[in-house]
Amino acid sequence: QKEVEQNSGPLSVPEGAIASLNCTYSDRGSQSFFWYRQYSGKSPELIMFIYSNGDKEDGRFTAQLNKASQYVSLLIRDSQPSDSATYLCAVKRPFSGGYNKLIFGAGTRLAVHP
Amino acid sequence: KAGVTQTPRYLIKTRGQQVTLSCSPISGHRSVSWYQQTPGQGLQFLFEYFSETQRNKGNFPGRFSGRQFSNSRSEMNVSTLELGDSALYLCASGTGGSYEQYFGPGTRLTVT
Numbered sequence: 001q002k003e004v005e006q007n008s009g010p011l012s013v014p015e016g017a018i019a020s021l022n023c024t025y026s027d028r029g030s031q032s033f034f035w036y037r038q039y040s041g042k043s044p045e046l047i048m049f050i051y052s053n054g055d056k057e058d059g060r061f062t063a064q065l066n067k068a069s070q071y072v073s074l075l076i077r078d079s080q081p082s083d084s085a086t087y088l089c090a091v092k093r094p095f096s097g098g099y100n101k102l103i104f105g106a107g108t109r110l111a112v113h114p
Numbered sequence: 115k116a117g118v119t120q121t122p123r124y125l126i127k128t129r130g131q132q133v134t135l136s137c138s139p140i141s142g143h144r145s146v147s148w149y150q151q152t153p154g155q156g157l158q159f160l161f162e163y164f165s166e167t168q169r170n171k172g173n174f175p176g177r178f179s180g181r182q183f184s185n186s187r188s189e190m191n192v193s194t195l196e197l198g199d200s201a202l203y204l205c206a207s208g209t210g211g212s213y214e215q216y217f218g219p220g221t222r223l224t225v226t
């Protein structure tokens with residue numbers, strides 16, 4: 001079992017719809033959760049992070065965290081073709097030596113069609 | 115504020131050679147992490163440096179090494195290159211506390 005799991009997709013949604021991207025993680029000690037967007041041929045770009053249970057909204061993006069279920073999601077409202085990209089979920093968890101480590105999922109490819 | 119810079123952007127090397135990649139973090143950031151990204155394996159963590167000390171290391175062979183300088187700039191070295199080392203190498207900088215990381219454009223390494 002991978003530490004951070006994402007459905008690889010592609011997730012296809014029509015323009016204007018809500019895109020829902022999901023991520024599960026295995027380590028209950030995980031503390032912080034990040035969503036990155038990566039366009040083809042580009043590097044990942046941080047779009048949101050969440051530390052506490054519940055929802056966090058930023059513009060068209062909402063991150064949702066449920067630590068009991070070890071589940072984090074990203075909702076994109078009013079999806080646009082420019083949102084078409086791979087979305088990477090990353091989880092910060094304790095590592096050896098008292099330090100932390102950022103573990104990435106394999107990413108979900110989102111395709112928004114006009 | 116300038117973003118993370120990586121040099122070179124593209125490299126072509128032959129098997130057996132070695133390569134050094136460079137990363138300059140965002141001003142004020144003391145943490146630099148390195149990742150390897152391939153289509154089959156996704157983003158794989160190589161190592162993290164903070165204030166010139168390696169804090170974390172991923173599951174890569176000893177051919178992969180790195181260091182960080184007093185100005186937070188970091189270098190990554192791969193010796194005795196293998197075909198499987200062909201990948202996009204990404205550097206990410208952060209403050210080191212919250213683990214919000216900001217990626218550079220990457221170095222595309224091709225080993226022939």
